[in-house]
Structures are given as C-alpha cells and as structure tokens.
Amino acid sequence: MGKYYCLIAGLPNIALDDSKLTYSISEFRQELDGILTKADKKLIDLFFLKFDNKNLIDHLKQPDRDSDQRGCITYEEFDALYKALKEEEKIPKNDRIPPYFKAFFRAYLDAQGKENNSEIPWEDRLAALYYAYAMKNPNRFVRDWFELNLNINNMLTAITCRKHGFDKASYIVGENEVAQALRTSNARDFGLGDTVDYLPDLGRIAEETDLMVREKKVDLLKWKWLEEHTFFKPFDIESVFAYLLKLEMIERWVTLDKATGEKTFREIVGAMKKGSDNALEEFKRNNKK
Known part of the structure; x- marks a missing residue:
C-alpha cells in the first residue's frame, strides 16, 4: 500500500451537511487514476462494484434499460455470463466480473420455474454476496466497513421485523456472527x-418514523465510524477510501429535493454534532500512544 501525502493534503475539507459537491464520486475516481498503486486501485474498484450490482438487477428486470455509467461491466458481458451458465457452456474469461456474479446467476437460474419461498428480494441477495466477497478483502479497514454496513442493514431489519411481528429470519442476509x-x-x-x-444507537434510530430522517441519522453514524477508523491512517489508502465514501453520502443528499430534506437534515446535524464531537475526542484520548 502506498502513502498519499500530496493527494490527501490537497483534498478540500468536507462535511456531511455540505450543500455543494466538491467532486462527484466519478470525478474523484478519475483523479485517482495514475496516483494509486495497483493494489490500492482494486479497493476503489471494489467500491464501484455496487453500481454493477445495480445494473445487473436493472437488466434482469428490463434488458434494454440504460446502465448506470458508474458501473464498468456492460450488459453484453452480463448476458454472456448468464447464457453460458444457462446453457452449461464454458464461461467466458472476464477479469472484470467478480466471482459472486456467477453464484448469483446460478441461484437465479435454479429459482426459475420454482415457487419462491424467500422473502428476500433479488437485489438484497446480490448485496449479501457482494458484502461476503468484500469481507474477504485483505485490507482490514475495507473488510470492517462492509461488515458494518451489513450489520446495520440487518439490525434495522431485525428491529423492524420484531416491531411488526414478521419472521426476521426470512429477511436477514449474510452468514456472519451478527446475522446468525x-x-x-x-x-x-x-x-x-x-x-x-x-x-x-441503532435502536434509537429505528424508532424514527420518518424514513428520510432515519437514513440521515444512519449516515451520521457511518461518518463518525469513518473518522474514528482513519484517525491514525491520515495518508493511507484507508483515508482515500473513506473520502470516497463520504463524497458518496454528500452526493446522495445534495441531489435530493432540498425543500423536503435540507431543513430537517441540518437540524439533525446540529443536534447530534456535540455528542459526536465529544465521542471522537474521547476516542482520541483513549488511543494516544
């Protein structure tokens, strides 16, 4: 892994309540080209696989649908893999397609013509395979980030299921200890x-009835986690990866309807900021060497 002193020193400071984008995540990815080591670039590519996941699901539903350009795998590549598996032919070699796509297509093909007893949507099943794949990455920070997201999604799902009397086991995805x-x-x-x-914290967030407000509180929790887990890696790939993740959060909120979201969001940030700052300062004190 490399050290990226000049890159990180030159990045503008960002905050979750920013009302303007410093970069789009696509622009940031382009800036990283030619700077990152080959191994570190693979971590950035891993993040962008989420858009290939989206394109895969979209193409299953509507083959002629336009692809999200943030993904790299084309419809033709998806289709070639799908047809090879369906016809039990030799799978075309393609280093851009991760192995979990094959597992997903096999499960999808096995389910065709059968009664679907699972409550889990196909997009969630694909996401679970993606998390499992990412959680095997050699980089501990990346592994922990994806596990955090899997756990948060599953915990909120379990709390909601318990509240409404649903069978939570039918909705939980993944096979890690928390999921079990x-x-x-x-x-x-x-x-x-x-x-x-x-x-x-998640228990309190789950009590929020406004889904947009709840999503914002979840992002605040994740943002705090990123700050804490990169504090001692200020010029490493972990901080570059975290900056990309933060940009994604800002990009999502900036593109929402400001009339419905901005006022509420700023109120939440203001209310939570003091507690978050105190927690981070305590973390720093406890981890001084």
Whole structure:
C-alpha cells in the first residue's frame, strides 16, 4: 500500500451537511487514476462494484434499460455470463466480473420455474454476496466497513421485523456472527449487547418514523465510524477510501429535493454534532500512544 501525502493534503475539507459537491464520486475516481498503486486501485474498484450490482438487477428486470455509467461491466458481458451458465457452456474469461456474479446467476437460474419461498428480494441477495466477497478483502479497514454496513442493514431489519411481528429470519442476509444471532436470538438486544457497541444507537434510530430522517441519522453514524477508523491512517489508502465514501453520502443528499430534506437534515446535524464531537475526542484520548 502506498502513502498519499500530496493527494490527501490537497483534498478540500468536507462535511456531511455540505450543500455543494466538491467532486462527484466519478470525478474523484478519475483523479485517482495514475496516483494509486495497483493494489490500492482494486479497493476503489471494489467500491464501484455496487453500481454493477445495480445494473445487473436493472437488466434482469428490463434488458434494454440504460446502465448506470458508474458501473464498468456492460450488459453484453452480463448476458454472456448468464447464457453460458444457462446453457452449461464454458464461461467466458472476464477479469472484470467478480466471482459472486456467477453464484448469483446460478441461484437465479435454479429459482426459475420454482415457487419462491424467500422473502428476500433479488437485489438484497446480490448485496449479501457482494458484502461476503468484500469481507474477504485483505485490507482490514475495507473488510470492517462492509461488515458494518451489513450489520446495520440487518439490525434495522431485525428491529423492524420484531416491531411488526414478521419472521426476521426470512429477511436477514449474510452468514456472519451478527446475522446468525439476529436470526436465532429472541433477546431484546439479540444477544449482541456486549459485542456491537453501536446497537443502542441503532435502536434509537429505528424508532424514527420518518424514513428520510432515519437514513440521515444512519449516515451520521457511518461518518463518525469513518473518522474514528482513519484517525491514525491520515495518508493511507484507508483515508482515500473513506473520502470516497463520504463524497458518496454528500452526493446522495445534495441531489435530493432540498425543500423536503435540507431543513430537517441540518437540524439533525446540529443536534447530534456535540455528542459526536465529544465521542471522537474521547476516542482520541483513549488511543494516544
């Protein structure tokens, strides 16, 4: 892994409540071309696979649909893999297609013509395969980031299922320890109170009835996690990766209807900022060497 002193020193400061984009994530990716090592570039490519996932699901529903240009894999490449698996032919060699696409297509083909007893949508099944793939990455920060996202999604799902009397085991995805506990435990904290320190925060977030407000609170939790986990890696690929993730959050909120979201968002940021700053300062004090 490389050190990126000049790159990171030259990046503008950003905050989750920014009302303008410093870069789009696509522009930031272009800036990174020619700067990152080959190994570090693969981590950025891993992030952008989420848009190939979206394109794959979109093409299954509507083959002639336009692709999200942030993805790299074309419809023709998806189709060639799908047809090869369907016809049990030799799979064309393509280094751009990750192995979990094959697993997804095989599951999709196996389900054709059968009664679907799963409550989990295909896009969530593909996401679970993506998380599992990313959680095997050699970079610990990247592994932990994807596991954090998997856990947050699953915990919010489990809390919602319990609240409305749904069978949570039918909706939880993934096979890590948290997913297994969420499926099987009937305890109030799902038996995770001693291992998942952000579970109380998620419990409070889950009580929020406004879905947009809840999403913003989740992003604030993730933003804080990124700051804490890159504090001692200011010029490493982890900080570059975190900057990309932060840009994505800002890009999503800036493109929303400001009339419906901006006022509420700023109120939440203001209310939570003091607590977040105090928590981060405590983290820094506790981890000084």
